[in-house]
Amino acid sequence: MYYHFRIINQHIYDIMKNIFYTSFFLSFAFFLTAAHAQNYKARCMPFVQSPHVEIVATYEPLRYDYSKVSATLERLHQKEYGGRLGEGHHINGLSTYNLTTVLDFEIEKKSFNDGVTCYYPTDIKLTLGIKDPIIYIARHIKKGTCAYEVTLRHEQTHQQINIEVWEHYLPKIKEQFLETVKKYTVAGRGQDDISLEAAQESLQKKYLAAIEPLLDEIKAEIKHEQIKLDNQENYDYEQSLCE
Numbered sequence: 480m481y482y483h484f485r486i487i488n489q490h491i492y493d494i495m496k497n498i499f500y501t502s503f504f505l506s507f508a509f510f511l512t513a514a515h516a517q518n519y520k521a522r523c524m525p526f527v528q529s530p531h532v533e534i535v536a537t538y539e540p541l542r543y544d545y546s547k548v549s550a551t552l553e554r555l556h557q558k559e560y561g562g563r564l565g566e567g568h569h570i571n572g573l574s575t576y577n578l579t580t581v582l583d584f585e586i587e588k589k590s591f592n593d594g595v596t597c598y599y600p601t602d603i604k605l606t607l608g609i610k611d612p613i614i615y616i617a618r619h620i621k622k623g624t625c626a627y628e629v630t631l632r633h634e635q636t637h638q639q640i641n642i643e644v645w646e647h648y649l650p651k652i653k654e655q656f657l658e659t660v661k662k663y664t665v666a667g668r669g670q671d672d673i674s675l676e677a678a679q680e681s682l683q684k685k686y687l688a689a690i691e692p693l694l695d696e697i698k699a700e701i702k703h704e705q706i707k708l709d710n711q712e713n714y715d716y717e718q719s720l721c722e
Contacts, residue, residue, distance in 0.1 A: 481512040483653070502709055504609075506633075511710055514644070514721070522591070522595050522597070522667055523589070523595070523597030523599070523665045523666075523667040524665060526589055527589070527597060527599045527664070527665045528596065529661075529664060530584070530599070530600045530601050530602060530603050530660065530664065531601070531602050531603070532603045532604075532605075532656075532657060532660055533602075533603070533604045533605070534604075534607070534652075534653050534656065534657075535604065535605070535606045535608075536607050536608065536645075536646075536649055537606060537607070537608035537609070538608060538609050538612075538642065539608065539609065539610050539611060539612060540612075540640060541613075541614065542611075542612065542613045542614070543611045543613070543614050543615075543616065544613055544615045544616075545615075545616050545618050546618055547615050547617060547618060547680055548570065548617060548618060548619070549569050549570050549617045549619070552570040552571075552572070552573045552615055552719065553569070553570045553683075555575065555615070556570055556573050566606070570617065571615045571616065571617045571620050571626060571630045571631040572614065572615060572617065572620075572631070572633060572634040573614075573615040573634065574612070574613070574614050574615075574634045574637035574638050574641075575611070575613050575615070576609055576610070576611060576613070576638070576641050577609070577611050578607075578609060578610070578645070578694065578698070579606070579607070579608045579609075579610045580605070580606070580607055580687070580690070580694065581605070581606040581608075582603075582605050582606075582683060582687060583603075583604045583605070583606075584600045584601065584602060584603040584604065584683075585593060585601050585602060585679075586598060586599065586600050586601070586675050586678055586679040586680070586682065587598065587599060587601055587675075588675060588678070593672045595667055597666070597667050598665065598666045598667070598673075598675070598678040598682075598692070599664060599665040599666070600660075600664070600679075600682055601688065602659075603660060604718065605656055605686075607645075607649065607652065609641060609642065609645060612638055612641070614631070614634040614635065614638065616630055616631065617630075624721075625720065625721035626721050628700040629717050629720055629721060633708065633717060637705060637708060640701065640704045640705060640708070641701055644697060644700050644701045644704060645697060645701075647700075648693055648696065648697050648700075651693055652690050652694075654694050655689055655690055655693060656689060656690055658688065658689075659685065659686055659689035659690075663682055663685050664688070666678065666681075666682070691717055698704075
């Protein structure tokens with residue numbers, strides 16, 4: 480029994496030793512790779528100018544659509560918002576929009592005789608916008624009536640919420656984006672083994688990934704604020720205005 484126990488212990492010891500050395504060499508390899516990346520970046524920086532970065536906020540003109548019947552608006556409402564509708568109420572109006580993010584930039588490279596190749600972006604433009612804002616008012620609602628005015632005011636408030644939340648987050652998005660561009664302004668490699676397209680795609684993923692959490696926050700905040708308007712109490716109140 481004692482001999483058997485020693486064999487088991489020796490086996491466990493050998494396994495742990497192998498794990499230790501494997502982890503050590505993997506960590507060491509990672510350290511060397513990171514160190515090489517830093518060396519390449521330091522080699523590139525003196526020869527690369529900082530990119531010109533432009534961040535633009537756009538708002539497409541608000542459009543109005545009076546062609547849809549209530550049943551169509553209810554289907555659109557269900558598609559856009561999961562069908563939240565006050566009990567006993569029909570859809571007289573609906574607001575829709577899209578948030579868009581467009582990133583455009585070029586990338587260049589510079590190779591040196593020692594085998595180092597530098598990749599760097601130029602003229603980066605990030606366009607953030609509210610696209611296709613539309614207010615639908617059911618076609619049976621006649622202009623000039625109380626129902627029309629209440630519906631119009633309700634949907635205009637929805638669109639205003641979209642803009643206010645968007646503008647609240649714009650400075651945060653700009654700050655985060657500029658920090659990310661500064662961090663990933665240049666990438667260096669020990670050899671010219673990737674295409675400009677692949678290098679650009681890699682940078683684009685980094686830039687957009689940096690602001691995606693904030694874009695998710697915007698959508699959640701807009702939804703939270705819209706619920707304050709779309710609830711049973713407010714539906715009942717607006718209906719009472721025209722009784």
